[in-house]
Amino acid sequence: MLVLIGQRILNSLLILLVSTFVVYTLVALAGDPLGELRDRQPPVPESVIRAEEIRLGLDQPVAVRYATWLAGAVGGDFGPSVRENQNIGRELAPRVWVTLRLVTTAIVIAAVLALAAGTVAALRRNRPTDHLLSTTAFILIALPSFWLAVLLKQLGIAINKASGTRVFFTVGDVSVPAPEGWLPLMADMAAHLILPTIVLTMIHFASWSRYQRTAVVESLASDHVRFAVLRGLSRARIIGAHVVRPALIPIVTVIALDLPALFSGAIITETVFQWRGMGGFLLESIANRDANAVMAWLLVAAVAVVFFNLLADLLYLAIDPRVRYGRG
């Protein structure tokens, strides 16, 4: 197992090295990060622009800039940002936490709902329950998340106005000013989570539930389930131990593959609800043509990919005896 993990990490590092170079080059060639400064009215003195070029290393070839960035990144220094007073590492760290808070809540709820809905739909295949759950899932898959978010915000505002109490919040992860006291603060943060969590949950629940339904249907048709039935095992035991458990492998894979993308930026949700997370950081960095900032984001995202893929491998071990015995 350790060898497997080691191989995975080594492969990931190689991929990371190549991808960082490609992304750095693309961002560096995408436009002039000082374009806005050059376009000011009245014009900014040439000496200032020159000083900024030197500070950002724009007077160096892209390959040299990449090498400088790589050397710094290894030591934990992500290099200068286009935003002069922004320390990239210090800016990114709290954003990782903000995104984690949003995504973790949504993932847990979406995964539980998807497992339940997918399993029920498969067990009630081609019956009204299945049709209802499947239709709901297809509608949610078809809904653009941006539109769903805007719709939910307006619904939240309408409920707030009708009830005369602000239950739903449309921007940020906490009120301004933040409530005093631990409990009110937690309650306020939880209230800010409601709408963005619903958006993220709905989108992912829908697609994951379809995977789960397919996996359970396939599992139901497998030989070991037929054998379990012939052995006279109870329905609950058959479904729990012989149908659902092996059917978890595909859904674990799908969730594991989706997690890094989610973690690295639930971009649309963060944008609509104005959460200062990873997604917003990426958008701002790209808009500013801030190559170093984009690279920092990429590193965090890449680490997330490696971590969650490893996590998926470990989960296979836990849920599928064939993997354990195969390795043994």
Next chain:
Amino acid sequence: MPSYRPARLLAALALPLALAPLAAPAADAVAVRDGGEMILASTNPPPNWNPVTATGDITTNRQQQWPLYPHPFLTGTDAAVTVNTQFLVSAAVVSQDPMIVEYVIRDEAVWSDGTPITVEDFRYTQAVQDPRACADCKAAFTQGYDLVSAIETNDTGKLVRITFAKPFAPWKTLFPYILPAHVARTYGDLATSFNSGLADNVPKVSGGPYMVAAYENGVVMTLVKNPAWYGNPAHLDTIRIRYIASVGEQITALQNGEIDAVYGGATLDTVEQVNSMDGVSVEIGPTLTYYHFSLKASGDVMGDAVLRQAIARALDIADMTRRTVGQYVESAEPMTSAAYIPGQAGLEDNTGATGMGGGDVEGAIAHLKAAGYTLVDGKLHKPDGTALRDLEILTYSVDPIRVQLAELAQAQLARIGITAFIDAADRSRYTPDARAGNFDIYTTGTALDLGAMSLAQWYQTGAARNYFGYSSAEVDRLIDEVSVTLDDARTVALTNELDRALLADGIIVPLFPTINMAVYDEAYANIFVNPSKYGTTMNVEEWGLKAD
């Protein structure tokens, strides 16, 4: 159309000239009570804390930091510039040769830590923007500061007597923010204190009505009353500036009561959004920045003044205004000058006088034919008989109005046989393409905060933004003269002469001012659209909850 009160719109767009002399840029401030809080949204947190550095000198930062500094002059809702008598006793040119300006600071004017605001603060603010004194200071603007030859004072330090080596006509634009010299000294030398000390650190002192009580990076800045404030008493106890990147999301947050006020550019979408809201007041007004087309004055075809003039004649400014901002601002007025916005003192109908921008298709065709151009099957041919090549209109894809303007120009030019294609460039290509001269017609905007000198940056021979290859001895002469003219009436006359010279050359077609919007909970009052680049906080001490 927006749901603003008609009287307010009229006040904002008609730019009334009657203003209270005592530093109140508000046109019609109403009674408010003391106390209360407000949350104002802003799209950007401060890029740094020094609003006169190149990085810090952006619209949102200027507006957020205005309440923290002393300012010699204020801009009214009518765009008139007046002495800030809360800070100064007077500010005037006392000698024309050499040019000497005297500022007299009020005795009561102190920083929030009790340190008097004196000539030392002026000296520091001048030095960091003068490359002769500080070559490494990253100042946004150095013009005028580099002409200062001496700064003298009296024994109190409250007199600031500045001598210029050469007259500098827009002297009122100098020192928009007076920096605290005594704080800067604690950070090190000029460059270190300016580029790092004052830029990286939350301001320790304030010379304005409010001071920073707390700052949460990228989330909120909390301002409280400056206890040592020497001007008209501020009313609100706390003002929080909350960072919400999109104006659309700001308006939704206002609708939900999460913030109290929104200030920013008005678009069809945002105006429709506020139009559907109850319980808010809406102020809409023009700014000193206006949209315009600038025409290339060099190259194979645009070097011909006749062609440029015909294009400028055929374009219809009023029609473009009506079809763009006119869709959501009932009283939007087209520009009649490239030097003054509608309603501003000094404005003359220079487009009318030169016959430009009136959509005069027959006149444009006659002008072309007189120079040997011909129309063959509706397509314009040059005097040598060859067809005129397609012209390129460079516009900015991020700004829907500029894209729409390019499309309207394309349609209007077709009427005189000119085929134009639109290059809608994104942020990475728009300015580089303009700088490289990769266009025939450039859709852009100009801020008139520097008056005639705002035109100099584009149209003076060899100017920093002269992407057009334009050079005119007459225009250069007028710019040289207006830049050293200190008499207001003469400045207006010269500026209009310069304006007419540019329009007659077919180098610019002014369109209409950009429109700003203040939307706020109707419980508050005295929040106005300020046409200057410093924004709505210019009268922040007057903001408050309505008295009744």
